[in-house]
Amino acid sequence: MCGICGIVSLDGVTVRPEDLLAMRDQMVHRGPDDSGMFTGEGVALGHRRLSIIDLSSGQQPMANEDGSVVIVYNGELYNYLDLRNILLGRGHIFSTHSDTEVIVHAYEEFGPTCLEYFRGMFAFAIWDCRRRRLFAARDRIGEKPFYYAQWDGLFLFASEIKAILAHPAARREVNYEALNLYFGFRYVPGPRTMFAGIEKLQPGHSLVLEQGELKLNRYWDICDIRTSEILPEDAQEEFVRRLKDSIRMRLMSEVPLGVFLSGGVDSSAVVALMSEMVSEPVKTFSVGYEGDAAENEFEYARMVAARYRTNHHEFRLTADDFLGFLPTLVWHLDEPLADASTIPLFYIARLAREHVTVVLSGEGADELLGGYYIYKKMLFLDSLRSLPGAASLAAAAGIVATALGRRKIAHYAAMMQQPLEERYAGVATALTDTERSALFGGATPIPRTTVTGPYYERVRGRPALDRMLYVDTKVWLPDDLLMKADKMTMATSVELRVPFLDHELVEFAASLPVSCKIRRNETKFLLKRAMEKYLPHEVLYRSKKGFPVPISRWFREKTDGIREVLLDDGSASRRFFAHGILEGLIRQHERGQNDMSDVLWPFLVFEYWQAAYMKKGRSGT
Structure with a gap:
């Protein structure tokens, strides 16, 4: 596995090798075994290597025989030997036994449609010297990350945001849409990042940068796969x-x-x-x-x-x-x-x-086969919604639960009144729309359906479980x-x-x-x-756990430290969020009125992120 980065000039701006080195070496942890760089007219590519396959000759950046196609690549192609044999049969000449070189020759042979032949996890960028074209892609599911930005006549990309931020043209500004959605999801849904101007290349997508124009293409999805009748x-x-x-x-x-x-x-x-x-x-x-x-x-x-x-x-x-x-x-x-x-x-x-x-790990099975308990909850709420008078009963239960401070009961009562597309926004959610509105001083929150709605639309008419699985996969x-x-x-x-x-x-x-x-x-x-x-x-047949964390108990044990971080006079929380909201949440958790650890955790992470990335002069650990 590796770290990749690159700079492409959009309008004649000079690309400086020292800027690429600064980007590349922010990712030493991704590739401690080796490093390399390529520079050409208006372009520079960098690479950090963790050696897994072809330990002796898999160095990057790697080029084809005449140096006209150059790649930086992070990932593994598991079918590369079969693909290598196909390319050998078509006259391609290989100088290594690495999967990296297979991608280079597959691009030469098939162009951007080479992605159809790849089975594995990857994020890569190819510089086509003859066409002066950058072609980049991310694997179908999103196992490997790829970030990019455009500033001051330059296109920057990398495996990690910190590498992009190491370039002198980079700007450290909060993306306020992403901030709002972060408190709805617990993470920043793509293509956004928490940094204004930096985006994620979405899974199953490629990009082409040519003559200063950036084009994105979705090359794979599962929304069109039809249900089989298999026994x-x-x-x-x-x-x-x-x-x-x-x-x-x-x-x-x-x-x-x-x-x-x-x-x-x-x-x-x-x-x-x-x-x-x-x-x-x-x-x-x-x-x-x-x-x-x-x-x-x-x-x-x-x-x-x-x-x-x-x-x-x-x-x-x-x-x-x-x-x-x-x-x-x-x-x-x-x-x-x-x-x-x-x-x-x-x-x-x-x-x-x-x-x-x-x-190897077991990630992904829950999203493929309906492994999360919340899916059963949502299906149960669907069945309740179909009962006569269910909406009125749910509304009354919500009013009572809110008055008694029973947050979870009120939350589920509200969900019972909503269709699936509004009710289910994913496995992990943080604050409701009402809570986010209070957090941001009464401002209208960005609906989570802004993110999930287009995906629900693609699978309209499918069974409820399949729609939830598709949204979670995306x-x-x-x-x-x-x-x-x-x-x-x-x-x-x-x-x-x-x-x-x-x-x-x-x-x-x-x-x-x-x-x-x-x-x-x-x-x-x-x-x-x-x-x-x-x-x-x-x-x-035991209940699902995954990597369970006793965060509720630990928060109570360390409340003083958490209070100090979040409520300090210089904290980011005091600058970004409505006064009194956090103090009330902490007090509820301390008194045992409600387990608020799941709500407080996003604030604590955001506070440390501000300290790591947004304080003047901060560039690393």
């Missing part, structure tokens, strides 16, 4: 076959591999199937919490580790680890992302780095789950591979009827049934 038994067998194929492809490496094992169904399935494919014990890694047995996953992870005789490693996280790491966490994230599981993810990645360079998955996964593993120089998100497996899952996903009130029905011969019943 449940056949669906289970086919899903496992495809998952095995995906895992096998992701074992391609010249360095040691391991698995993040949470003790849940998804990561346990990866361990079980991978164990059949390797001759040595699988190295597995788990994280838990000091003094919090109820929140620990160790019991179930150990059960799976014992069954498959893995080489198992554990890390126990404390409240001090959790809060002490926050400034570094936010610097690595680039922008606020209020998902508390980012911190255990960093620590488990750091533990893994002591033993391996590549890890918003929550790339902008929260995969963003934190990339940033936290790259912070420790570990490459993460996600078998459930192979695009062919994603397409197959999208074609399955909803009865394969949630059935008899059981989430991820197909996967659990398919894995019954591989995993203990206790692992398959």
Whole structure:
């Protein structure tokens, strides 16, 4: 895995190599093994390398035989050997055994349509010297990030925002639309970032920059995939076959591999199937919490580790680890992302780095197969909405709950009155529209449907579950789950591979009827049934946890410190938000009136982000 960056002059502005070096070397953690740069007329490309495949000759930037096509690339093509053979048959000459060179020649052969041939995770930029054209792309699901900006006659791009900010033309200004939406989602939904002028290239998209004009193109989506009529038994067998194929492809490496094992169904399935494919014990890694047995996953992870005789490693996280790491966490994230599981993810990645360079994980199965409990809640609310008088009853319940200060009851009463498109904005949400209006001094909040509405429109008429899964695949998955996964593993120089998100497996899952996903009130029905011969019943049919974090207890233990950070006279919160809102939330949490940790966490992350990126002279940790 790697870090990439580049500068392209739009109107004759000089591109300085020293500016590229400053950008590139903000990402040493992404590629500690090697670095390189390419400079040409009006262009410069930079690269940091974490060596995984073709350790001796995979240096970048890399060019074709005559130097007319140059690439910087971050990712892995799992089918590159097959594609290499096709290109050899068409007369292309290779000087390395790397997947990077395969992309170069595929672009020469097929042009921008080369993306149709790639199976893997990637973000890359190609400079076509003859056409003076930049062609860049991001993988279909969004496993690898790609940011870009245009300032002062220059086009800048990079794997991380901090690299763009290292260029002297960069501007550090808050994107107020993104700020508003951040407090609705807990993360910044793409293509926005928290920085005005910097955008994310969306998953499944490419861009072409030519003659000063930027064009974006969506090259892949799953919204057009139709539901199949496959029998449940056949669906289970086919899903496992495809998952095995995906895992096998992701074992391609010249360095040691391991698995993040949470003790849940998804990561346990990866361990079980991978164990059949390797001759040595699988190295597995788990994280838990000091003094919090109820929140620990160790019991179930150990059960799976014992069954498959893995080489198992554990890390126990404390409240001090959790809060002490926050400034570094936010610097690595680039922008606020209020998902508390980012911190255990960093620590488990750091533990893994002591033993391996590549890890596999179970991300993505919930979005493919309906694994989150909230999907059942939304479907239940749909059924209640169809009852006579339901809207009036919900309105009355909401008024009573609000008067009694019962925030969650009031929240669900309000949702019962809304259609799915307004009610469901994703797995993780923070403040309601009413709460955000109060937060910003009565200003009208930007509706979350601004983000989710276009995606709901693409799947109009589909079953409710499929619509929710599609929205989460387009918003929550790339902008929260995969963003934190990339940033936290790259912070420790570990490459993460996600078998459930192979695009062919994603397409197959999208074609399955909803009865394969949630059935008899059981989430991820197909996967659990398919894995019954591989995993203990206790692992398959317990409640979902993932990387649970005892944040509520830790917030109460550290309230004084949190109060000091958020309510300091010089805090960003006092500048951006209505006076008294935060103090009231903290007081509610201290008194135990409501568990407000999920609401306070986004404020704390935002405060540290302001300190890391917006204070004058700040450029790194």
